[in-house]
Amino acid sequence: MGLNRREFVKLCSGTVAGLGISQVFNPKVIQAMEEGAKKAPVIWLQGQGCTGCSVSLLNSVHPKIKDVLLKVISLEYHPTVMASEGDMALEHMYEVAEKFQGKFFLLIEGAIPTKADGRYCVVGEKDGHEITMKDLALELGKKSLATVAVGTCAAYGGIPAGEGNLTGATGVKDFFAANGLADKLVVNVPGCPPHPDWMIGTLLAAWQYALGKGPLPELDSDGRPTLFFGENIHENCPFLDKFDNDELADTFMDKDKCRYQIGCKGPNAYADCYKRRWNGGVNWCIENAVCIGCVEPGFPDDMSPFYEEG
Amino acid sequence: MSGCKPSKAPVAGVSSKKIKIAVDPVTRIEGHLKVEVEVKDGKVVEAKCVGGMYRGFENILVGRDPRDASQLTQRICGVCPTAHATASVLALDDAFGVKVPTNGRIARNLILGANYLQSHILHFYHLAALDYVKGPDAAPFIPRYDNPDLLTDRIKDAKKAAAVNQYGLDQYLKALEIRRICHEMVALLGGRMPHVQGMVAGGTTEAPSKEKIAKYYARFKEVIAFVKDEYLPLIYTLGTVYPDLFETGAGYKNCVSWGVFPLSDTDPLDLLLKRGAYIDGKDVEVDPAKIKEYVGHSWFNQSKSGLNFAEGETVPNVDKAGAYSFIKSPRYADKACEAGPLARMWVTNPELSEVGQKMLKEKYGINAKKVRDLGDKAFSIMGRHVARAEETLYVANAIAGWLKQIVPGESTYMEYEVPESGEGLGMTEAPRGALLHYVDVKDQKISNYQIISATIWNANPMDDMGQRGPIEECLVGIPVPDPKNPVNVGRLIRAFDP
Numbered sequence: 001m002g003l004n005r006r007e008f009v010k011l012c013s014g015t016v017a018g019l020g021i022s023q024v025f026n027p028k029v030i031q032a033m034e035e036g037a038k039k040a041p042v043i044w045l046q047g048q049g050c051t052g053c054s055v056s057l058l059n060s061v062h063p064k065i066k067d068v069l070l071k072v073i074s075l076e077y078h079p080t081v082m083a084s085e086g087d088m089a090l091e092h093m094y095e096v097a098e099k100f101q102g103k104f105f106l107l108i109e110g111a112i113p114t115k116a117d118g119r120y121c122v123v124g125e126k127d128g129h130e131i132t133m134k135d136l137a138l139e140l141g142k143k144s145l146a147t148v149a150v151g152t153c154a155a156y157g158g159i160p161a162g163e164g165n166l167t168g169a170t171g172v173k174d175f176f177a178a179n180g181l182a183d184k185l186v187v188n189v190p191g192c193p194p195h196p197d198w199m200i201g202t203l204l205a206a207w208q209y210a211l212g213k214g215p216l217p218e219l220d221s222d223g224r225p226t227l228f229f230g231e232n233i234h235e236n237c238p239f240l241d242k243f244d245n246d247e248l249a250d251t252f253m254d255k256d257k258c259r260y261q262i263g264c265k266g267p268n269a270y271a272d273c274y275k276r277r278w279n280g281g282v283n284w285c286i287e288n289a290v291c292i293g294c295v296e297p298g299f300p301d302d303m304s305p306f307y308e309e310g
Numbered sequence: 311m312s313g314c315k316p317s318k319a320p321v322a323g324v325s326s327k328k329i330k331i332a333v334d335p336v337t338r339i340e341g342h343l344k345v346e347v348e349v350k351d352g353k354v355v356e357a358k359c360v361g362g363m364y365r366g367f368e369n370i371l372v373g374r375d376p377r378d379a380s381q382l383t384q385r386i387c388g389v390c391p392t393a394h395a396t397a398s399v400l401a402l403d404d405a406f407g408v409k410v411p412t413n414g415r416i417a418r419n420l421i422l423g424a425n426y427l428q429s430h431i432l433h434f435y436h437l438a439a440l441d442y443v444k445g446p447d448a449a450p451f452i453p454r455y456d457n458p459d460l461l462t463d464r465i466k467d468a469k470k471a472a473a474v475n476q477y478g479l480d481q482y483l484k485a486l487e488i489r490r491i492c493h494e495m496v497a498l499l500g501g502r503m504p505h506v507q508g509m510v511a512g513g514t515t516e517a518p519s520k521e522k523i524a525k526y527y528a529r530f531k532e533v534i535a536f537v538k539d540e541y542l543p544l545i546y547t548l549g550t551v552y553p554d555l556f557e558t559g560a561g562y563k564n565c566v567s568w569g570v571f572p573l574s575d576t577d578p579l580d581l582l583l584k585r586g587a588y589i590d591g592k593d594v595e596v597d598p599a600k601i602k603e604y605v606g607h608s609w610f611n612q613s614k615s616g617l618n619f620a621e622g623e624t625v626p627n628v629d630k631a632g633a634y635s636f637i638k639s640p641r642y643a644d645k646a647c648e649a650g651p652l653a654r655m656w657v658t659n660p661e662l663s664e665v666g667q668k669m670l671k672e673k674y675g676i677n678a679k680k681v682r683d684l685g686d687k688a689f690s691i692m693g694r695h696v697a698r699a700e701e702t703l704y705v706a707n708a709i710a711g712w713l714k715q716i717v718p719g720e721s722t723y724m725e726y727e728v729p730e731s732g733e734g735l736g737m738t739e740a741p742r743g744a745l746l747h748y749v750d751v752k753d754q755k756i757s758n759y760q761i762i763s764a765t766i767w768n769a770n771p772m773d774d775m776g777q778r779g780p781i782e783e784c785l786v787g788i789p790v791p792d793p794k795n796p797v798n799v800g801r802l803i804r805a806f807d808p
Contacts, residue, residue, distance in 0.1 A: 041449075046342070048363060048365045049388070050340070050385050050386055050387050050388040050391075050504075051340045051341070051387070051388040051389060052385065052387075052388025052389075052391065052504040052505060053388065054388065055388045055389055055432075055504050056388070056503075056504055058432075058436075058486065058489070058490065059490050059493055059503070061490075064486075064487070065486050065490070066483045066486050066487075069450065070446065070448070074448070074449050075449050075450040076449045076450070077450075078450055079335055079337050079338075079342075080337070080338060080339070080340065080437070081338065081436065081450050082337055082338070082449070082450040082451075083338075083440040083445055083450065083451045083452065083453075083454050084337065084452070084453045084454060085333055085335065085336055085337040085338070085800055086332070086333040086334060086335070086336075088453050088454075088455070089335065089337060089453070090335075092453050113364075116628045119628045120363065120364045120365075120626075120628070120636075121342065121362065121363045121364075122334075122342060122344070122362035122363070123335060123342060123362070124334050124335050124344075125332050125334035125344060128332075130334075130362075159365070159367075159370060159382060159385055160365045160366075160370075162370045162382075163370070163373070164366070164369045164370040164371070164372055164373065165365075165366055165369065165370050166366050166369055166626060167364060167365065167366060167626075169365070192385060192505060193388065193504050193505065251723070251725060252510070252515040252516070252723050253517060253721050253722075253723055255516070255517075278497055278501070278502030278503075279490075279493050279494045279496075279497035279502055279503055280490070280494050282494050282497050282498050282525065283497045283498055283500075283501050283502060283522075284501060284502060285501045285502060285507040287501070287516075288499075288500060288501030288502075288507045288508045288515055288516045289501055289507040289508055289510070289515035289516070290507070292381055292507075294505075300378070300381075300382060304374060304375060304378050305374070305375035305377065305378055306375075306377065306378050306381050307375070307377045307378070307510075308375070
C-alpha cells in the first residue's frame, strides 16, 4: 500500500492540476504530519446527511476510487464503507484520533443538530451511553489537524437547517465557533453533493502541502477553496451569450436558450461545474435542467423556488 | 481487537444467561442505526432497532413551492435519490393533474432503472459483501471481528479459500467501477448523480439525443454483462458456502410492494414490478387507506399515533417515555410488513434467471422456475440477497426494452400550471423497498407533505399493539454463538439494505 512519489504526482495531476493555493494549513502541525505522511489518516463522521457526499466520492475517476481507498488516503473511520461496526469501530476511531493527534484530517458530512442537547443525531454508544454527533464532532475537531466540511449540510447547514427545521441544525464552522473552536481550521467543500474532484482535490492539496510539495489552498469568504469555487457559473456558462442576447428558454425542452427564466440559479452560484461537468463528464445540471445553487451558503432557502426566475 | 461488547461480563461461547449486546453504530448502511439484542443459549431472544437521526423533512417542506419537493426530498437519501424524486414527482403529477408523455414515462424508467442497478450493486458488494469476503489488511477493511465467519473461515481447503476470497475481493473493486458507470447512465438522462436534476413534475427535463441514448446503451451493455456473468453466479455460489443462511432470519413473511416502472400511459397499475401485499400467507390487493403509522415507541407525540399519511403529522418528542427510535412504525392493515427486493419479487413472482434456475438445480438440487418456488428459503438472509440479484437482472432486461422504445429528441415533458390547491399520492419502489410520498397543496404552497420510506417499513420499532418491526422480528432466533462477535446480527440487517 502507499504510493511512491511518481504515482503520487500522477494522481495529483489528474485532479488538482494547476493548484493556485495560498496560506491555510498550520505549518507546525503539517510538519508533525510529515513523519507518517505517505498516508494521512482520515476520520469521516456523518451527522444529519443523506450519505450522498460519500456516494459522490465513490464516483471519483481521477484518481480511481479503488486507488483512493487502497493507496491515497487511510480511511480509518467511515460509517458507510468500513468493515468494522459497533464498539470495535468506535474504539479504533478513538485510538487513531489519539495516536495521530494533531495530524489526522477530520471529514464531516451532514449538519450538526444542536437542540435537545444534540439528541437528534446519535452516532454511537460507549459504555452504555449514547454519543451525539455534537459531542463527537467537538472532541475530534479539537484533536484534528484540520476539519473538512464535506457537502452543503456540513458547510452551511443545508436542508436540515432550512426554514421549518426543529433540530437547530448548523454547519461545522459555525458550530465550532459557538463552542470555543473559532480558531480551528475548517475548509468547506460544499455542494449537494460535492463533486468527487472537489473532495479528493482538497485533501490531496492539503496533503501535498503537508509533504512540502505545494502551497496551501486559498479559501474564499465562505471558506471554500477558490480552486474549485472561485468562478461564477453564469459568467462562464455556455449559454451566457444567449442570456446577453435575451434568448431565454421558457420550457425545459428549449435546449438552445439560457435557462434563467425557468429558474437557473447559475448567476448566484460559484463552482466550476461548467467546465468539470459531472459523472465522468457525461452531463451537468444546466445542460439537463437548471442550477439550483447547491454550493451556496443560502441553499436551499435563498435559491427557492427552484423553478422561478430570480 | 475486541468485538461488540456485551454489557455484562464477556462470556465465551454459548451461555444460558441472557446477554445484552448493543451494536452501535451499525455500519455499511445509509443513516444512523443501532441494534440491541438479547442473546440466550446462542440465539437472539429479543431485539430493538433504533433509528438515531432526525432531520424533519416533512416540517421543512411546509410552506414551500410544491415543485421544489422533488429536489428537496431526493436529498433524504444519497443512495436512492432517484426513487425519492420519482415518488415526489408522481405525487406532484397527481396533485397538479398533469399527464406525462410516453417518452417521459420511459425516460423516468431509464433514470430510475439505472439507479436500481447502481444501488443493488453498491449494496451487495460494498455494504454487505464484507460480511463474507475478507478485505485487505488495511483501513477501511480492518479492524474486523475476531471470529468473522468469512469465506476463508468456512472453506477448509486453504488454497481454495484464498482463491475464492481473492475472487470476491477483485469483484468488490470491479463493482466500484460498475456502480460508477451506472451513475453515468443516470446522469446522461438526469444531469448528474447523486441527486438527479432531470426528474420533475410533468416528466423529465431532457429529451435525450440519439448520442446520449447510444452512450447510455454502451455503458448498459457492460453493466448487464457484469450482473449476468458475475453478480448472479457469485450470489448463488456464496449460498453454497452459507447454506445455514438460507434458513436464518424469516420474520413475519408479510410483504408490501407498491409497484414500480409503469409500462402503460393509461393504466397506472400496469407495472413491471407489481403492486400487491402478501399477508399471513395470502395475496391481497393494496388499499392505501389501510396504511397507518404508529409511534408508540417512537420519539414523536403519542397523540399523532395510528394516522393514515393523508392526516399524518410529525411532531418530535425526544423525552417521550418508552420510546427508542426516530423511526415511526408503519403498518399495513395493522400488520408489520417487510419491503424490498424480496417483497417485490415475491409479489410479482417472475421467472428466475437462467443462471439462477441452473445453479439452484446443480448446486442445491432445487427445481425452481419462479421466485416463489424457493419457498421458505426466500425469507432468509441469503434469500434476500438472491432476490436482489435476480431483480437486478430482471430490471436490466427491462431497461434493454425501454432503450428500444424511447424516441430520440421527442419531448419528455408536459407543461402545467400549479393549481391553487390539490392533493397527490406518489407510490413507487426505492431499490430498498416501498416508498410513498403524499402532498397536500393549499394556496400554491405545500400545506402537508408525508413520506413513508422503505427503511421505515423495515427498521421500525415496536408498534402500539406490541408487534416488533420486521427487522426486529427477523433478528429473533438468529444464531449468535459468540456474543463478542455477533456476525449474524449485522448480516441480517444488511440483507435488508436499510
